[in-house]
Amino acid sequence: MIGAGFMGAAHSQGWRVAPRFFDLPLAPEMSVLVGRDAARTRDAADTWGWNESSTDWREIVERPDIDVVDIVTPGDSHAEIALAALAAGKHVLCEKPLANTVDEARRMAAAADDAATRGIRSMVGFTYRRLPATTFARDLVAAGRLGEIRQVRAEYLQDWLSDADAPLTWRLQKDRAGSGSLGDIGAHAVDLTEYITGQHLTRVAGVLETIVSERPVLAASSGLSGTAGADRGPVTVDDLALFTGRLENGALASFEASRFRLGRKNALRVEISGSDGALSFDLESPNELQFYDATLPASEQGFRRILVTEPEHPYMGAWWPTGHMLGYEHGFTHQAKDFVEAVADGRDPRPSFADGLHVQRVLDAVAQSSGADGVWTGVDRASAPASDSRAFAAS
Structure with missing residues (x-):
């Protein structure tokens, strides 16, 4: 695994736990953790359960004893590492x-398409697809329980940047992160909407806003570590993204991604309305799904709370007795499980790099629209992979 920060801890938890709760066809061995700082990386490797540590990712991806490369670095290094790993014949999770x-x-x-012809698999880590509630939501839509999809509202709201004196980390620098709230959390809202509905966005219109344009510079810049000094530097990404989009069937969707919504800590919300029903999911209540069945008599209609903790629900059969909750980290365990099973089965896992490219084109179209006063902007259809009509995972 290349990257030893917050996502490194989350992915490590997934790799460590997956073979202990799921009967995997292959046994993942946590061989090497790679980071920039030797001492910190060695400590992280010991804490998270990696056999050894390194500061040289190029040497690691060439090692014959490494089968999988997991990339959890800032976005500015994803392409270089993934291309090198695929060329070296490694399966890649990014x-x-x-x-x-x-x-x-x-x-x-x-590169992923070319590698697939040689049996090399790749996947992008949109982990919220792998929560039991969101996968079950996808099952309900695929089964026709909502009828024709008519409207979607998706938002990902956080407040960790609301303090104007919070330090200037790499997530606020375009050359490191690519974009701000749009790519960091808005990408999740886009992918989850498309995953649950089974439809892709075809065009978007929106605006990006940077609310705080300068922040204190870290004296020692390395992720979220270091001490904020008196100097201030420019924020070069968006703090807030608002946009609308059209799905393939013409349904209208609205999106918001903000890291300034006070009181919202990690609120990824998706509400989908159809001709026969509706559903609503909120990551701050991750074990619940709200479902509305419009085919019932009027006297019985209304949103009902489904506690998604039964053995019949996706992934839940491997976990705890009915009614016992799962948390944020379990999505990474399910991600590791699904990735290992796909590699063992010789099939390409989803979401693929093609799926990731499509989301990247959606984000780019939003940015283009914002620069053109919010005009409707098309999403390149060449980037949209074929829809996957089945639910990705089973219980």
């Missing part, structure tokens, strides 16, 4: 968004 630019994502998707 955190979202796939890259910082459409051109980088296009090259990654092309």
Whole structure:
């Protein structure tokens, strides 16, 4: 695994736990953790359960004893590492968004397609697809329980940047992160909407806003570590993204991604309305799904709360007795499980690098629209992979 920050901890949890709760056809071995700082990386490797640590990712991806490369670095290095790993014959899992630019994502998707002809698999880490509630929502839509999809509202709201004196980290620098709230959390809202509905966005119109334009510079800049000094530097990404979009069937969708919504800590919300029903999901209540069945008599209609903790629900059969909750980290366990099973089965996992390229094109179209006073902007259809009509995972 290349990257030893917050996502490194989350992915490590997934790799460590997956073979202990799921009967995997292959046994993942947590061989090497790679980071920039030797001492910190060695400590992280010991804490998270990696056999060894390194500061040289190029040497690691060439090692014959390494089969999988998991990329959890900032976006500016995704393309270089993924391309090298695929060329070296390694299966690749890469955190979202796939890259910082459409051109980088296009090259990654092309390399992944070429590698697939040699049996090398790749996947992008849109982990919220793998929550039991969101996968079950996808099952309900695929089964026709909502009828024709008519409207979608999706938003991902956080407040960790609301303090204007919060330090200037890499997530606020375009050359490192690619974009701000749009790519960091808006990408999740886009992917989850398309995953649940089974439809892609064809055009978008929106606006990006940077609310705080300067922030204190870290004295020692390395991720979220360091001490904020008196100097201030420019914020070169968006703090807030608002946009609308059209799905393939013409349904209208609205999106918001904000890291300034006070009181919202990690509120990824998706509400989908159809001709026969509706559903609503909120990541701050991750074990619940709200479902409205419009085919019932009027006297019985209304949103009902489904506690998605039954063995019959996706992934839940491997976990705890009915009614016992899962948390944020379980999505990474399910991600590791699904990736290993796909590699063992010799099939390409989803979401693919092609899926990641499509989301990157959506983000790029939003940015283009914002620069053109919010005009409708098309999403390149060449980037949209074929829809996957089945639910990705089973219980």
